[in-house]
Amino acid sequence: MRPLPALYALVFVSAFTDGSLIPLLPTFEREFDLSHVQTGALLSVTILVTIVVSIPVGMLVDRVGVKPLLLVAAACVGLSGVGLALAPAYWALLGARAVYGVGYGIIWTVVPVLLTSTRRRAAAASAAIAVGGVAGLVGPPVSGFLAELVWTGAPFALLAAACVPLTLVLALGRFEALGAAPQRLRETVSVAGQDPRILGAVVLMGVLGLANGITNLMVPLELAGNGLSAGAIGTAFSAAGVVWIAGAVLTGRVSDRRVGLLATGAGAMALGTARLVPVLSLSTVALTGFLVLSGACRAPLNSMVYVLGRSGVAVEAGGGAVVGLMNVVWGCTAFAAPLLAGALAGAGYARWAFALVAVPALGVGAWMLTAGRSAPAVALEPRLEA
Numbered sequence: 001m002r003p004l005p006a007l008y009a010l011v012f013v014s015a016f017t018d019g020s021l022i023p024l025l026p027t028f029e030r031e032f033d034l035s036h037v038q039t040g041a042l043l044s045v046t047i048l049v050t051i052v053v054s055i056p057v058g059m060l061v062d063r064v065g066v067k068p069l070l071l072v073a074a075a076c077v078g079l080s081g082v083g084l085a086l087a088p089a090y091w092a093l094l095g096a097r098a099v100y101g102v103g104y105g106i107i108w109t110v111v112p113v114l115l116t117s118t119r120r121r122a123a124a125a126s127a128a129i130a131v132g133g134v135a136g137l138v139g140p141p142v143s144g145f146l147a148e149l150v151w152t153g154a155p156f157a158l159l160a161a162a163c164v165p166l167t168l169v170l171a172l173g174r175f176e177a178l179g180a181a182p183q184r185l186r187e188t189v190s191v192a193g194q195d196p197r198i199l200g201a202v203v204l205m206g207v208l209g210l211a212n213g214i215t216n217l218m219v220p221l222e223l224a225g226n227g228l229s230a231g232a233i234g235t236a237f238s239a240a241g242v243v244w245i246a247g248a249v250l251t252g253r254v255s256d257r258r259v260g261l262l263a264t265g266a267g268a269m270a271l272g273t274a275r276l277v278p279v280l281s282l283s284t285v286a287l288t289g290f291l292v293l294s295g296a297c298r299a300p301l302n303s304m305v306y307v308l309g310r311s312g313v314a315v316e317a318g319g320g321a322v323v324g325l326m327n328v329v330w331g332c333t334a335f336a337a338p339l340l341a342g343a344l345a346g347a348g349y350a351r352w353a354f355a356l357v358a359v360p361a362l363g364v365g366a367w368m369l370t371a372g373r374s375a376p377a378v379a380l381e382p383r384l385e386a
Contacts, residue, residue, distance in 0.1 A: 019139025049101025051331035058324020076103030078163030085153030112306040126252030126303035201309030213337025247299030265368030272361030
């Protein structure tokens with residue numbers, strides 16, 4: 001049984017679950033009498049758990065294989081759906097989101113390792129990013145619609161039910177051993193420091209985490225300050241989501257040989273340049289244009305960064321451990337970014353919050369372009385059929 005469709009289905013269900021929570025946060029806050037901090041914890045707990053599990057999961061990939069981990073991931077997503085649908089109290093909501101974080105951390109460690117072991121690595125990774133983008137685009141409105149017509153837990157119960165056949169399909173799938181030698185964390189970090197491709201991928205993941213956290217906090221706040229309604233703000237993000245999906249699809253057409261430091265360095269430079277738009281102006285037109293430009297830059301980078309990180313010596317270092325390290329860096333910056341941006345905005349320096357991404361993105365891009373002139377292209381042996 002071909003495993004890739006099942007992997008994409010797992011990515012879709014996971015992203016749909018996450019997106020479905022967003023429009024229901026005010027409902028949970030009202031029903032359980034939560035503070036804003038408690039409501040925000042429902043989002044941050046997933047990132048915290050992802051940080052904790054990513055490296056251990058990555059090292060387990062190289063030791064026990066991928067199928068057991070994928071089954072655990074599907075079970076965690078399903079259990080989180082049950083927990084969110086039937087939660088009797090806030091602690092149950094928080095626990096369900098923590099369980100989801102375990103599944104999320106496994107999925108975005110194991111799936112990139114598998115997809116970058118296919119015959120068309122860039123296409124496979126880009127398809128996963130596009131699938132996640134589609135789920136993130138349709139999840140919130142479908143969730144809100146079901147919650148209004150049926151009950152608040154309906155979308156999560158539906159997602160939990162979808163995980164049952166998905167788990168069965170994954171159990172029947174054939175996943176070949178990746179052949180990477182298990183490594184300790186110290187050895188993985190050492191190898192990452194010696195190979196500019198891995199180091200560039202790790203650092204770039206940190207930049208993408210910053211971009212994600214700052215965009216999701218600052219743009220809605222500034223657009224609301226400009227007088228836009230919640231619906232108008234959602235429409236702006238939906239437009240950016242469409243561009244994100246298109247960018248991921250187009251990236252899938254790029255040859256694997258072109259995915260290297262030069263391509264990702266150029267993408268990082270473009271991302272850094274786009275982040276200068278809100279530094280110059282916080283008008284509605286500028287912020288909306290920024291969202292579109294940012295989506296056009298981030299989607300290809302999210303696709304290519306995993307291919308870059310798994311290139312060359314990454315195979316010898318243990319692909320799972322490297323991807324786990326990348327996800328930890330992403331999680332740390334994604335968690336810290338809203339706190340830093342919020343502090344700057346509170347002090348009256350909202351524009352400079354966007355510079356927290358522009359400066360490192362431009363710096364990393366320039367370094368990658370310089371290092372890319374001497375680094376070889378991706379060289380991985382395919383293990384799965386795309």
